[in-house]
Amino acid sequence: MALPQSLRTSVTPLELELIASEHLVEIVPLITMEKTAFISGAYGPLRPPAKCRIPLWMATNLKLKKKCHIVAPEWLSVDFLQERLTRETSRPEFSKLPFRFAEIAKVILDVASDDVQNADKIKSLLKDLREARQAKSRDGLQKLDHSELSLPNLCSMEINEIRPFFIQSMGILTQLFREPSAE
Amino acid sequence: MDIDDDDFFTNLDQSGRVANNNAFQERLRQAPRDDDGAEILDAPPFMLEEEEETPLQQLIRHWMNERHSPDILPNEGELLAGLLDHIRSQSETVQLLRTDPSSSEEEHFRIMLVQTEVERVKFIVRSYLRTRLFKIEKFARYIMTNPEVQQRLSESEVEHARRFARLTDQHFYHSVLQSLPETQQTLDDQPPFVPSMVTEPDKARAVFVLARQDCPPVRLPDGSALDMRKGHISLTLYSVVEQLIARGEVELV
Numbered sequence: 001m002a003l004p005q006s007l008r009t010s011v012t013p014l015e016l017e018l019i020a021s022e023h024l025v026e027i028v029p030l031i032t033m034e035k036t037a038f039i040s041g042a043y044g045p046l047r048p049p050a051k052c053r054i055p056l057w058m059a060t061n062l063k064l065k066k067k068c069h070i071v072a073p074e075w076l077s078v079d080f081l082q083e084r085l086t087r088e089t090s091r092p093e094f095s096k097l098p099f100r101f102a103e104i105a106k107v108i109l110d111v112a113s114d115d116v117q118n119a120d121k122i123k124s125l126l127k128d129l130r131e132a133r134q135a136k137s138r139d140g141l142q143k144l145d146h147s148e149l150s151l152p153n154l155c156s157m158e159i160n161e162i163r164p165f166f167i168q169s170m171g172i173l174t175q176l177f178r179e180p181s182a183e
Numbered sequence: 184m185d186i187d188d189d190d191f192f193t194n195l196d197q198s199g200r201v202a203n204n205n206a207f208q209e210r211l212r213q214a215p216r217d218d219d220g221a222e223i224l225d226a227p228p229f230m231l232e233e234e235e236e237t238p239l240q241q242l243i244r245h246w247m248n249e250r251h252s253p254d255i256l257p258n259e260g261e262l263l264a265g266l267l268d269h270i271r272s273q274s275e276t277v278q279l280l281r282t283d284p285s286s287s288e289e290e291h292f293r294i295m296l297v298q299t300e301v302e303r304v305k306f307i308v309r310s311y312l313r314t315r316l317f318k319i320e321k322f323a324r325y326i327m328t329n330p331e332v333q334q335r336l337s338e339s340e341v342e343h344a345r346r347f348a349r350l351t352d353q354h355f356y357h358s359v360l361q362s363l364p365e366t367q368q369t370l371d372d373q374p375p376f377v378p379s380m381v382t383e384p385d386k387a388r389a390v391f392v393l394a395r396q397d398c399p400p401v402r403l404p405d406g407s408a409l410d411m412r413k414g415h416i417s418l419t420l421y422s423v424v425e426q427l428i429a430r431g432e433v434e435l436v
Binding site for chain 1 (some may be wrong): 211238239240241247250251255264269270272289292293295296297299300301303306307308310313314316317320387388389390391393403404405407415416417418419420423436
């Protein structure tokens with residue numbers, strides 16, 4: 001078939017990673033490169049040690065060949081994440097994070113953990129954050145009805161995680177509600 | 184619809200190859216782009232949305248919309264053609280640069296990066312087309328009985344739907360239907376209390392929507408109104424947001 005069974009109902013985390021890799025990150029290049037035209041835009045010129053903004057996939061590529069250092073985004077720091085975690089555990093609503101933070105953090109920590117300060121601490125903070133938020137989205141299931149559920153500040157990876165269950169539940173609620181009016 | 188063919192992208196236009204290495208190298212360097220205006224701003228705050236969508240970002244959005252929506256969405260032919268042209272010109276440049284023995288190490292890096300991106304974009308284009316192909320085959324009969332739906336498809340997609348519907352019809356007829364009583368030989372009759380035998384998109388399926396801008400209020404099935412501000416995320420029925428998706432005011436995530 002045109003689309004494999006596993007891809008029909010949802011997208012895979014790897015596909016989300018592919019999309020997130022279009023985001024621009026700052027790097028400190030270790031090679032020079034003239035400004036070059038890409039399909040997503042023109043990037044460069046790279047002139048060490050001047051910083052430059054390029055897509056994450058390109059940064060990953062260069063990093064793996066040891067041709068650049070990735071500058072972690074502002075939010076990928078102990079201070080910021082600690083503050084968000086405190087807020088996450090003390091308030092009922094989801095705190096605001098970049099929409100694709102999980103994917104971007106994963107890619108950066110996978111390939112460039114030596115460029116990130118306190119990478120281990122950040123990893124454990126991200127994990128705590130994820131657990132706190134996961135508990136909240138499970139709670140959100142109680143509020144599910146047949147018409148609408150607002151999920152402010154939920155992030156792409158979290159949506160993908162709850163998607164199959166939430167969509168099916170809502171489908172069942174819709175069916176239950178539709179029956180009486182169909183009489 | 185042979186999207187798995189590796190030469191799919193390059194076969195589209197084999198003519199008009201100019202063997203002028205310097206000119207092409209120059210072209211790669213000077214970076215003339217048909218969709219300029221995507222200059223990179225200095226360190227925007229991370230919460231800031233991108234101002235102008237590049238064609239690739241548009242395709243990614245339509246790709247995700249298509250993946251999540253239960254119905255088949257309008258074909259983005261122009262956008263796709265533009266990107267395919269771009270892929271082709273990038274690959275041609277790469278081809279020419281690779282055959283040039285005098286290219287430096289730096290040049291090799293750029294070639295490698297350009298090629299990587301071409302592969303990434305090809306993946307997205309393929310996945311987008313495959314998703315549509317899947318829906319066309321699933322809803323072939325429904326598409327052929329609905330001229331309104333056919334308008335959302337490209338010519339070759341309609342042609343594929345027509346052939347596919349005819350093949351399945353013939354298959355059903357030869358394998359089962361011909362041995363049934365004449366009154367039961369059709370697929371589109373609608374006996375009471377039995378679901379239709381023609382697969383139709385389930386517009387009552389729930390989808391996750393993200394508002395790209397402030398949206399006009401839409402009516403929910405329970406009678407209340409949903410007023411979405413920019414950045415609002417909601418889980419609701421596809422039928423509720425169908426119009427907003429068509430106008431590009433929301434995207435599916």
